[in-house]
Amino acid sequence: MYKINAESKGLVSHGVSACAGCALELIFRNVLDVLGEDTIIVIPPGCSALFSGYGKETAVKIPGAQMTLEATAACCTGIKRGLLAQGNTHTTVLGFAGDGGTVDIGLQSLSGMMERMEKVIYVCYDNEAYMNTGIQGSSSTPLGASTTTTPAGKPTKRKDLVGIAAAHDIPYAATASVAYLTDLRKKVKKAKETDGPSLLHIHAPCPTGWRYDPAKTIEIARAAVETGCWILCEFENGKWVINKPLKELKPVGAYLKAQGRFNNLKEHDIAQLQIQVRDHYARFIEKAKLN
Amino acid sequence: MTYKMLDGNGAAVEAMKLARVKVVSAYPITPQSSIAEKLSELVAKGELDAEYIRVESEHTAMSAAAAAQLTGVRAATATSSVGLALMSEVVGLAAGCRVPIVMPVVNRALVAPWSLWCDHSDAMSVRDSGWLQFYCQNVQDVLDLMIMAYKIAEHEKVLLPAMVCLDGFFLSHSMQKVEVYDQKLVDQFIGEYIPKNTYLNTEDPMFICDLTPPEDFTELKYQQKVAMDNAVDVIAEVQDEFYRIFGRKSSIIEEYMTEDADAVLVALGSMSGTAKHVANEMRKRGLRVGVLKIVVYRPFPFKQIREALKAKKVVGVFDRSAGLGAQGGPVWTEVCAALRGLDIDIRGYVGGLGGRDVPETTIEKIFNELLDIYKGKRILHTNWIDVKDNAMEIREVLKVV
Ligand SMILES: Cc1ncc(C[n+]2csc(CCOP(=O)(O)OP(=O)(O)O)c2C)c(N)n1
Ligand code: SF4
Ligand SMILES: [Mg+2]
Numbered sequence: 001m002y003k004i005n006a007e008s009k010g011l012v013s014h015g016v017s018a019c020a021g022c023a024l025e026l027i028f029r030n031v032l033d034v035l036g037e038d039t040i041i042v043i044p045p046g047c048s049a050l051f052s053g054y055g056k057e058t059a060v061k062i063p064g065a066q067m068t069l070e071a072t073a074a075c076c077t078g079i080k081r082g083l084l085a086q087g088n089t090h091t092t093v094l095g096f097a098g099d100g101g102t103v104d105i106g107l108q109s110l111s112g113m114m115e116r117m118e119k120v121i122y123v124c125y126d127n128e129a130y131m132n133t134g135i136q137g138s139s140s141t142p143l144g145a146s147t148t149t150t151p152a153g154k155p156t157k158r159k160d161l162v163g164i165a166a167a168h169d170i171p172y173a174a175t176a177s178v179a180y181l182t183d184l185r186k187k188v189k190k191a192k193e194t195d196g197p198s199l200l201h202i203h204a205p206c207p208t209g210w211r212y213d214p215a216k217t218i219e220i221a222r223a224a225v226e227t228g229c230w231i232l233c234e235f236e237n238g239k240w241v242i243n244k245p246l247k248e249l250k251p252v253g254a255y256l257k258a259q260g261r262f263n264n265l266k267e268h269d270i271a272q273l274q275i276q277v278r279d280h281y282a283r284f285i286e287k288a289k290l291n
Numbered sequence: 292m293t294y295k296m297l298d299g300n301g302a303a304v305e306a307m308k309l310a311r312v313k314v315v316s317a318y319p320i321t322p323q324s325s326i327a328e329k330l331s332e333l334v335a336k337g338e339l340d341a342e343y344i345r346v347e348s349e350h351t352a353m354s355a356a357a358a359a360q361l362t363g364v365r366a367a368t369a370t371s372s373v374g375l376a377l378m379s380e381v382v383g384l385a386a387g388c389r390v391p392i393v394m395p396v397v398n399r400a401l402v403a404p405w406s407l408w409c410d411h412s413d414a415m416s417v418r419d420s421g422w423l424q425f426y427c428q429n430v431q432d433v434l435d436l437m438i439m440a441y442k443i444a445e446h447e448k449v450l451l452p453a454m455v456c457l458d459g460f461f462l463s464h465s466m467q468k469v470e471v472y473d474q475k476l477v478d479q480f481i482g483e484y485i486p487k488n489t490y491l492n493t494e495d496p497m498f499i500c501d502l503t504p505p506e507d508f509t510e511l512k513y514q515q516k517v518a519m520d521n522a523v524d525v526i527a528e529v530q531d532e533f534y535r536i537f538g539r540k541s542s543i544i545e546e547y548m549t550e551d552a553d554a555v556l557v558a559l560g561s562m563s564g565t566a567k568h569v570a571n572e573m574r575k576r577g578l579r580v581g582v583l584k585i586v587v588y589r590p591f592p593f594k595q596i597r598e599a600l601k602a603k604k605v606v607g608v609f610d611r612s613a614g615l616g617a618q619g620g621p622v623w624t625e626v627c628a629a630l631r632g633l634d635i636d637i638r639g640y641v642g643g644l645g646g647r648d649v650p651e652t653t654i655e656k657i658f659n660e661l662l663d664i665y666k667g668k669r670i671l672h673t674n675w676i677d678v679k680d681n682a683m684e685i686r687e688v689l690k691v692v
Contacts, residue, residue, distance in 0.1 A: 074351035078358030112347035
């Protein structure tokens with residue numbers, strides 16, 4: 001255990017107010033650790049704003065700003081261009097936003113940033129709902145998951161964020177998971193080296209919003225990958241790569257049953273979901289083959 | 292001296308160029324579009340050494356500009372009407388982050404219904420957002436007030452963003468002969484951009500705009516209020532210095548033949564030119580009328596207005612926005628507050644909405660009413676001065692009763 005008052009080792013302070021078992025915290029620490037001090041960060045409101053700080057205190061040692069929910073990509077653009085106008089080509093500009101701030105309200109500014117090919121790293125940590133405002137459904141909430149605005153389970157599928165990024169033909173987009181940290185860190189490094197926009201969509205299990213034992217975050221994250229509910233992939237220079245192709249998908253039942261947000265699913269709902277996950281995975285494999 | 296034929300938008304661009312803006316992010320909207328176009332053209336031709344961001348909305352335009360300026364450069368954007376409404380969230384953010392960005396607002400009515408034409412409802416809707424606001428009477432004003440706005444906004448006792456408001460079409464698209472200043476003199480006058488409060492720099496990290504508890508929020512707002520208060524003196528100093536260097540006089544309010552006037556009309560924007568002209572004409576006929584033009588609307592020059600009008604009996608105020616649901620338009624409301632306790636009859640006029648011209652006849656009608664009130668010949672005034680008699684008949688669906 002670190003002493004809270006001791007100088008923290010990395011770029012993020014030791015004591016932060018994220019919930020116990022929060023995957024977002026692990027992602028945040030790792031991303032900053034790979035990118036290093038020559039980075040400017042933009043954080044919108046949402047759980048990641050816990051790192052912006054409160055009052056006189058901040059949890060980060062790099063410069064940053066908490067801008068608006070929908071304009072993370074726009075602010076990153078401005079910062080990058082401001083630096084370029086002063087001849088600074090070395091500083092990394094990082095947007096670090098939740099799923100709501102990305103696939104819902106922030107999608108327009110993200111699309112603009114990608115279309116203009118701004119050299120910005122955009123990380124979307126995906127806890128699959130609006131957690132900071134009390135677990136409301138987002139367009140990244142998966143089919144069947146219950147939130148405070150989808151109490152009976154979300155009736156529609158989630159948006160495909162890397163697919164959207166790929167449609168902009170940006171040089172690098174990838175998904176990642178806290179269960180595979182080496183892979184995650186490698187992808188952050190690749191993003192840093194990308195000449196143009198890069199997008200990382202990182203699965204972020206959230207014990208508070210998904211209703212599971214905080215000790216099980218990594219297990220849940222791994223189960224999501226092993227069942228095909230979260231596909232680890234990269235879109236690099238126009239080509240898709242599936243990072244850990246699965247010969248066989250584990251049944252989704254155990255993954256779903258470990259989380260309170262899927263409590264309301266009946267056996268036949270789970271069977272339906274199983275079909276949907278397999279179909280989606282199969283289609284993804286086909287897409288990757290078309291490279 | 293160099294003179295150019297410029298329209299209002301051209302003058303705004305000239306000022307941004309003279310201020311050596313380094314990042315431009317703008318989104319087209321009538322009647323602002325030619326500012327965005329002209330800036331991109333200057334960048335493309337290499338006549339302006341800046342990064343041009345072809346943004347996908349005004350919300351992004353202001354976000355990117357404010358963020359760019361935080362890295363230590365002057366950033367530029369411009370907008371009108373619904374564009375300003377769309378960016379209004381970020382308008383407040385830029386002010387609160389104390390980013391002294393300067394933005395021309397080419398005044399155009401807010402929807403609905405759609406109008407492409409001038410009124411002040413756009414700028415008035417963000418009047419309390421922590422920005423300085425200047426209103427231009429003519430095209431020379433656009434250039435002058437823009438140049439002064441950079442110096443005022445960036446002053447360490449101010450550090451507030453500034454809107455320079457120019458009436459859509461009446462100024463934005465009207466060609467006038469404008470004196471354009473020497474780059475060297477402008478460089479000396481404005482100086483290099485040095486971020487003084489908030490900035491993003493990896494060698495001196497700070498985190499800007501985090502969640503602020505109730506213990507501190509009031510104080511941060513108070514700092515903005517004090518900056519607004521400070522701006523009054525800073526504006527006067529900068530206007531003096533501008534006069535010394537460039538030879539053009541400017542003031543926070545302009546008192547035009549008000550001294551012995553029986554009736555004074557308070558106006559702002561391009562209509563104040565018409566009002567002054569009408570005052571001239573009526574004076575020839577022996578009618579003692581005058582005009583008080585508001586140049587600086589934020590900070591609201593309540594002291595100057597009170598001083599100028601304290602001995603008057605009758606004052607009219609022309610609002611170019613409707614102030615729906617309020618007792619009167621926003622300018623009238625604030626003039627009333629400035630003159631409270633004095634024995635002055637203050638009459639509010641709403642007109643010139645959605646591009647309706649404010650011709651001499653409208654102004655003359657107001658002056659005549661005010662003079663009648665002065666003489667005790669009249670009690671009521673025509674609040675909506677240019678509304679048609681058949682107002683309730685012009686759209687079937689909107690017909691009440
Ligand atoms: C324009 C605007 N609308 C709504 C909000 C309220 N709000 C703050 S955080 C948030 C949820 C964000 O969700 P997400 O991006 O998924 O982040 P999470 O809280 O889940 O980490 C919302 C809706 C806001 N800050 N700004
Ligand atoms: S609500 Fe979820 S995402 Fe937010 S801090 Fe808690 S665990 Fe992390
Ligand atoms: Mg979320």
